[in-house]
Amino acid sequence: MTKYPSISTYHALGDKGKLLDECVKFEGEVILTEKVDGTNSRIIMLPDGNYVLGSREELLFAKGDLIGNPALGIVEALKGVADLLPHSGQNMIVAYLELYGGKVTAASKQYTGQKSIGWRLFDVSVFTDISMLFTKSVQELAAWRDNGGQTFLNEDQLKKASIDYGLELTPRLATVEALPTTIEATYELLKEMLPKTKVALDESAGGRSEGIVARTFSRSAIAKIRFEDYERHNKRR
Known part of the structure; x- marks a missing residue:
């Protein structure tokens, strides 16, 4: 129900990682944010004041548990954060964060040379009819989620939630009227916008960023633009 949906690459992936000319269509202004290379984490805030912590795939800890699943260091890093979040009221609210640094991923050294841990909020969803959702099977929930059933905050609402x-x-890089459509121009935009990460945790960080997430103001369209994809495409072309 609360698993974060997959984000498409801006240019479609072809055989052996080669990029195709086909790209995600955006209408209206496009917000560009840094894509942080960490682990997708969620704080599920329940209407009764309790909460559950999870990775993208698993639920790891519930408020009051004596023992939590230590996977990826999510519980250790975010339990104190979740304890301080305000009561969610009538709805179930899920805050999605990127946990990075430490030993979270192979790219952690790009953000820290001292094994520091950081986290950034990148999305929030609101679930208003929980009882109806609990009547669905796992398969029905997966289909509902993958077809856009979750309701996410728009950009202004997300900024307010972060406060x-x-x-x-996650760092806001720019708002543009349109994205380039060619593979070459998109790669140039990527290099121009993010010569190095904006979320380094200390001066000894490597500094390489994973890339950009592009979204419309309302989040009707969203896509990821990663250095890895465009560099691999250029090597295999």
């Missing part, structure tokens, strides 16, 4: 929760957002 209310005391959580920093």
